[in-house]
Amino acid sequence: MYAPKLSHLRFFCAIVETGSIAAAARRMHCVASNLTMRLKELEADLGQELFMRERKKLLITPAGRLFYKEAKDIIIRADRLPALWSQSQPRGILNVGALDVAFLSMLPRCVPQFMSAHPGIQLNILKKPSFSLEKMLVSDEIDLALTDGPVENTLLEGSFAFSETLHLVVPEQVKKITPDLIEKSDIYLFNKDCFYRRCAEQWLDDKGYHPRSILTLESYDLIIQCLESRSGLSCMPESVIRQFRERGQSLKTFRLDDIGPTDVYFVWRKHAKSPIIETFVETARALGK
Numbered sequence: 001m002y003a004p005k006l007s008h009l010r011f012f013c014a015i016v017e018t019g020s021i022a023a024a025a026r027r028m029h030c031v032a033s034n035l036t037m038r039l040k041e042l043e044a045d046l047g048q049e050l051f052m053r054e055r056k057k058l059l060i061t062p063a064g065r066l067f068y069k070e071a072k073d074i075i076i077r078a079d080r081l082p083a084l085w086s087q088s089q090p091r092g093i094l095n096v097g098a099l100d101v102a103f104l105s106m107l108p109r110c111v112p113q114f115m116s117a118h119p120g121i122q123l124n125i126l127k128k129p130s131f132s133l134e135k136m137l138v139s140d141e142i143d144l145a146l147t148d149g150p151v152e153n154t155l156l157e158g159s160f161a162f163s164e165t166l167h168l169v170v171p172e173q174v175k176k177i178t179p180d181l182i183e184k185s186d187i188y189l190f191n192k193d194c195f196y197r198r199c200a201e202q203w204l205d206d207k208g209y210h211p212r213s214i215l216t217l218e219s220y221d222l223i224i225q226c227l228e229s230r231s232g233l234s235c236m237p238e239s240v241i242r243q244f245r246e247r248g249q250s251l252k253t254f255r256l257d258d259i260g261p262t263d264v265y266f267v268w269r270k271h272a273k274s275p276i277i278e279t280f281v282e283t284a285r286a287l288g289k
Contacts, residue, residue: 002045006078009071011035012042012050016060016068091120092276097133098125098146099195099264101164104239106146106264110287114280121276130195137269144277148195149265158267161284164237165261166199167253169223171230177254182209186232188217195262200235203256224249237262 014024015035025032043050050064060068084091098107107125115123128136133145138155151158168177182204189197204211215232217223223234224244241251266281 004042004045004071006075008038008042009075011038013068013072013075015039015051015058016064020058087120089120090118090276090279092274093122093124094144094276094280095142096123096125096144096146096280097128097136097142099130099133099148100127101237101239102146102161102264103127104243106162106284110284113287114283117283118279121279123280129191129193131193133267137267140269143268143272143274144280145267146264147267149263149267151265151267155270156267157270157273158265159281161264161266163261163263164239166196166203166235166237166256166259167241168256169227169234169236169241169251169253171227171232172250172252173230174252179207179209182207182211182233185211187211187214188223188226188232188234189214190218191216196235196237199259199262200256203235203259206258220244224251227251 011024011028011030014027015021018024018027021032021035021039025035028035039051046067048063048067049061050067051058051060053059111123111125115121126136126142130147133142133147134153134156136142137145138153146161149158149160170177174181187200187204189200191197201214203209211233217226220236220240223236226232227234235256236253241253244251266284268277
């Protein structure tokens with residue numbers, strides 16, 4: 001499919017706006033014969049007559065009028081491009097993916113200030129599990145992730161953001177975690193691509209515990225409702241538990257022994273840490289503590 005060059009669009013618009021090839025040639029600082037030849041080539045390539053020739057005058061056709069409308073919009077947009085970075089403020093579109101715990105802790109404290117301080121940066125933030133975030137980084141769908149670390153993928157690199165402590169959340173009547181309790185209980189966890197599910201399953205294996213079943217419930221609110229009905233157990237990060245308690249929810253928890261704090265990292269593609277990514281990371285570190 002033919003795609004006209006930007007220079008062709010400029011001379012065509014000049015002909016329309018000045019009313020003649022001679023006047024357009026003076027505006028474009030070229031000879032009239034050159035514009036005449038280019039106009040004929042443009043019409044041939046498009047398969048459309050853009051002007052009617054009448055007594056050495058050019059009268060724009062309906063097709064030419066439509067082409068001018070589209071071409072003028074392209075030229076205006078092209079002329080704006082060099083001005084995108086004419087000011088000292090950084091500009092760009094930053095796509096960030098994050099674990100749900102980052103939305104409860106670090107992000108609410110840093111994102112509003114970041115957006116206010118850097119209005120030229122369009123910030124998009126998605127909530128995804130850790131394994132999905134890694135895939136999205138590698139496939140260039142996102143620029144930065146807040147996910148579990150340290151990073152092991154050789155295509156990625158990162159730095160520490162914050163830590164999370166994991167707890168077993170149980171119904172109120174539970175007094176002690178025992179193998180018998182685990183074996184008689186369902187355990188509610190997020191899907192298999194969730195890092196915290198992997199931690200919980202590792203803890204069960206290390207302890208030799210065998211729950212009645214592991215069920216996938218991808219909603220902390222739904223899990224809490226099940227626990228309130230005196231049914232099942234769950235594993236949650238401390239920031240999630242804190243949020244529910246701040247809402248007046250009474251939760252009984254036991255810290256998962258033998259599992260230290262789980263680290264959340266800023267992760268980006270290797271050699272792709274742009275100044276905008278650096279600015280976001282620095283802001284998050286300063287305000288998200």
